[in-house]
């Protein structure tokens with residue numbers, strides 16, 4: 001059983017956790033949010049609605065005139081209470097984004113931070129946003145954190161693929177491999193959470209090794225992947241829970257990644273190489289939202305992609321796109337300066353803190369099918 005997504009949105013400890021995770025990146029994300037809003041919101045902003053406002057993080061990044069024009073909506077009563085306590089002057093309404101208490105065409109902008117990635121029913125929320133937005137009104141969605149990899153699983157499994165952890169970039173393991181082994185690993189970057197493999201290449205191979213008691217198929221190391229070859233053993237919900245639990249535990253993850261590297265290299269040696277592709281939840285979400293807010297649904301996407309901001313920081317370089325890594329960001333991005341209309345400065349080689357924020361701007365069509 002997958003836990004009801006509703007339950008986790010009632011624990012105020014999650015709000016403290018989000019605040020803690022965000023703290024080092026606060027100034028950078030604020031800058032991106034402000035640049036995006038200045039570029040895409042009307043001036044003056046008109047009537048704005050935030051959906052899934054949580055404890056009010058986005059409000060803390062808004063310029064005063066935008067904050068004053070915004071009504072924050074949030075379906076979780078404990079979260080809405082926390083928002084009111086933190087921002088006593090804010091307008092806060094308990095409401096699901098699929099059923100907003102606003103008249104049709106009465107809203108000039110819908111704001112959201114890390115919300116569209118969490119919704120089990122994106123279509124009904126999109127329809128409601130289309131209803132409340134005036135023609136030409138805009139949806140501004142920003143995602144500064146990473147989204148949960150299990151959002152990818154149903155699609156992968158339906159396509160005959162199995163999600164593995166990103167064993168090709170585990171920094172604790174790369175250094176112990178020979179250069180030839182490293183070169184043989186799948187292409188992936190630090191922001192890919194998943195390496196997808198063809199089910200028909202992975203599962204029978206592990207089954208074959210397990211039947212001959214090969215150490216590479218050791219149940220303790222392979223965790224949720226060890227018994228998939230047994231008839232009836234695959235339960236997608238349980239698998240997702242176990243995958244997430246293993247990914248969240250550094251020691252288990254390292255053991256799993258080591259086992260996956262061993263299997264991957266062994267499959268090549270056995271002449272049964274796996275067909276794999278690395279995936280990031282952000283790229284996946286970007287594609288999903290670009291389709292969801294297309295012209296078929298009364299919107300047009302004006303911008304979809306990562307926006308980067310950076311600052312000089314003492315010590316070593318830290319890069320962030322939901323998760324923090326020290327390697328260079330290999331993904332293409334829009335420099336925040338481009339939205340601000342100033343020339344981007346060259347990033348120093350070291351001693352910087354850089355982040356990318358995933359941004360979606362979708363505009364409500366003025367007449368059916370047009371923006």
Ligand SMILES: C[S@@+](CC[C@H](N)C(=O)[O-])C[C@H]1O[C@@H](n2cnc3c(N)ncnc32)[C@H](O)[C@@H]1O
Pocket residue numbers: 009018051052053054055056057058074075076079095096097098112113114115118119
């Ligand atoms: C990851 S949290 C983000 C909270 C806040 N925006 C932030 O970034 O700190 C996702 C938020 O979406 C809200 N949410 C979940 N389902 C929703 C729905 N159907 N309509 C509106 N908000 C929803 C949750 O209650 C939660 O506050």
